[in-house]
Amino acid sequence: MSGLVVAIDGPSGSGKSSVARGVAVALGLAYLDTGAMYRAATLWCLTQGTPLTDRHAVAEQVRALPLEIDLDPAAPAVRVAGEDVSVAIRATEISSAVSAVATNLEARAELGRRQRTVIEDESTGGWSGGRGVVAEGRDITTAIAPDADVRVLLTASEAARLSRRAKELHGSDDEAAVAATRDQVVRRDADDATVVEFQVAADGVVTVDSSDLNLEQTVAAVLDVVAQVAPR
Ligand SMILES: Nc1ncnc2c1ncn2[C@@H]1O[C@H](COP(=O)(O)OP(=O)(O)O)[C@@H](O)[C@H]1O
Numbered sequence: 395m396s397g398l399v400v401a402i403d404g405p406s407g408s409g410k411s412s413v414a415r416g417v418a419v420a421l422g423l424a425y426l427d428t429g430a431m432y433r434a435a436t437l438w439c440l441t442q443g444t445p446l447t448d449r450h451a452v453a454e455q456v457r458a459l460p461l462e463i464d465l466d467p468a469a470p471a472v473r474v475a476g477e478d479v480s481v482a483i484r485a486t487e488i489s490s491a492v493s494a495v496a497t498n499l500e501a502r503a504e505l506g507r508r509q510r511t512v513i514e515d516e517s518t519g520g521w522s523g524g525r526g527v528v529a530e531g532r533d534i535t536t537a538i539a540p541d542a543d544v545r546v547l548l549t550a551s552e553a554a555r556l557s558r559r560a561k562e563l564h565g566s567d568d569e570a571a572v573a574a575t576r577d578q579v580v581r582r583d584a585d586d587a588t589v590v591e592f593q594v595a596a597d598g599v600v601t602v603d604s605s606d607l608n609l610e611q612t613v614a615a616v617l618d619v620v621a622q623v624a625p626r
């Protein structure tokens with residue numbers, strides 16, 4: 395029997411990363427943060443001096459990207475050329491620039507190919523020993539793993555998502571903090587939505603709205619979906 399594949403998509407700040415990690419820990423599965431791959435690719439292009447507007451040059455850099463990603467949900471480190479970039483890829487500069495890579499279809503093809511390989515490896519062996527993987531991003535339920543055992547669209551109201559991101563980045567969700575966060579959440583999602591549909595659930599994808607749930611309740615809600623859709 396092959397491992398369990400749980401695919402989670404959703405907009406920025408809906409809780410994908412924290413919820414996917416919680417679900418992976420609870421089920422003993424690997425965790426794949428595909429957004430971290432787009433962020434690492436962006437950092438790599440910037441450090442190599444490749445203009446993000448040069449689509450072919452970016453795609454070439456992404457094909458050469460020396461990326462390692464740890465799949466342990468308790469310590470999901472990201473390395474580029476052997477250097478730990480887990481913190482650097484969360485910088486505002488990267489958050490502001492990443493959509494240029496995410497809307498580059500040649501770069502998407504390369505990162506998508508790597509993501510499918512990880513998901514396939516984890517269903518039969520890999521870090522999880524074949525237990526499976528929770529993969530999260532924008533196109534996992536639709537493009538990368540449309541055959542996943544469990545497919546979830548994690549949503550939350552724009553206000554909830556802005557408030558969470560503002561608290562995370564500025565320690566407060568007052569008006570100034572929310573205004574300073576808007577570009578990273580609303581503008582970036584609008585740009586990303588030009589190439590990927592992650593606002594509306596595709597057929598067979600279960601929507602979980604986390605607007606009125608805390609983190610623990612959201613993890614429990616997704617675990618309920620797993621238990622219903624793929625009982626083991
Ligand atoms: N259900 C929730 N309720 C409250 N805060 C949450 C919830 N889910 C996530 N968070 C917090 O919101 C922030 C953004 O979550 P994150 O997992 O990074 O979202 P995403 O990966 O979708 O951008 C984090 O600080 C996280 O702890």
Ligand SMILES: Nc1ccn([C@H]2C[C@H](O)[C@@H](COP(=O)(O)OP(=O)(O)O)O2)c(=O)n1
Pocket residue numbers: 404405406407410411428429430432433492493496530531532533534582586590
């Ligand atoms: N499978 C994916 C994952 C991320 N992306 C894009 C969307 C985002 O702008 C960046 C970074 O993703 P990340 O999940 O880190 O972003 P958020 O935490 O949701 O704000 O990459 C994508 O296009 N496809």
